[in-house]
Amino acid sequence: EVQLVESGGGLVQPGGSLRLSCAASGFTVSSNYMTWVRQAPGTGLEWVSVIYNDGRTYYADSVKGRFTISRDNSKNTLHLQMNSLRAEDTSVYYCARDPFYSTGLLNWGQGTLVTVSS
Amino acid sequence: QSVLTQPPSVSAAPGQRVSISCSGSGSNVAINYVSWYQHLPGAAPKLLIYDNNKRPSGIPDRFSGSKSGASATLGITGLQTGDEADYYCATWDTSLSAGVFGGGTKLAVL
Numbered sequence: 001e002v003q004l005v006e007s008g009g010g011l012v013q014p015g016g017s018l019r020l021s022c023a024a025s026g027f028t029v030s031s032n033y034m035t036w037v038r039q040a041p042g043t044g045l046e047w048v049s050v051i052y053n054d055g056r057t058y059y060a061d062s063v064k065g066r067f068t069i070s071r072d073n074s075k076n077t078l079h080l081q082m083n084s085l086r087a088e089d090t091s092v093y094y095c096a097r098d099p100f101y102s103t104g105l106l107n108w109g110q111g112t113l114v115t116v117s118s
Numbered sequence: 119q120s121v122l123t124q125p126p127s128v129s130a131a132p133g134q135r136v137s138i139s140c141s142g143s144g145s146n147v148a149i150n151y152v153s154w155y156q157h158l159p160g161a162a163p164k165l166l167i168y169d170n171n172k173r174p175s176g177i178p179d180r181f182s183g184s185k186s187g188a189s190a191t192l193g194i195t196g197l198q199t200g201d202e203a204d205y206y207c208a209t210w211d212t213s214l215s216a217g218v219f220g221g222g223t224k225l226a227v228l
Contacts, residue, residue: 044120044158044204044206045163045218045219045221047208047218058144058217060217061216103151104151104153104165104174105153105155106168108164109208111162
């Protein structure tokens, strides 16, 4: 059974850093496109970042230069390093798996809440 | 302001059919695959349609997807009260080199 479990969310001050993790089971992270999606309170879904099976990475303009997506193949885990956090980064962050290599996000984690506030 | 434009809300009676539109441009919907998601409060989004018109295993054929030019459409037939949710389209934007979501459409089954 495919499962994704996010962790690492919490309260952080503006300008601070946080590292989110997404532990995967039932499939191999490095063989899939893996994506981070977020939802700020009262708003819609926002695409954040993707790492392809070949290692290429892409980012939304809103996080480019501040966030870094990576994976630990030995632990079958996806990460999102978030630096220089802003109030507008406050969101529930979801990791998702795209086995179709085409933005079809089939499997999702339960989400982890990141709150950026002083 | 989303790159993909969806109506904020749609409504229909139980048993009826509804369509949700997703309007994009030549750099996204027109040239890349579109997917559709159902999102209920407090839950993770669920993939309904991928690659414009394919349904993942377990998604009933009441849900369908189509695309023409720079616009895509999600169709839902035989509406049920359990279909009340937010629906999002998504695709890749080649100019942005990034994924994009529509602003979302709230479906009310009256």
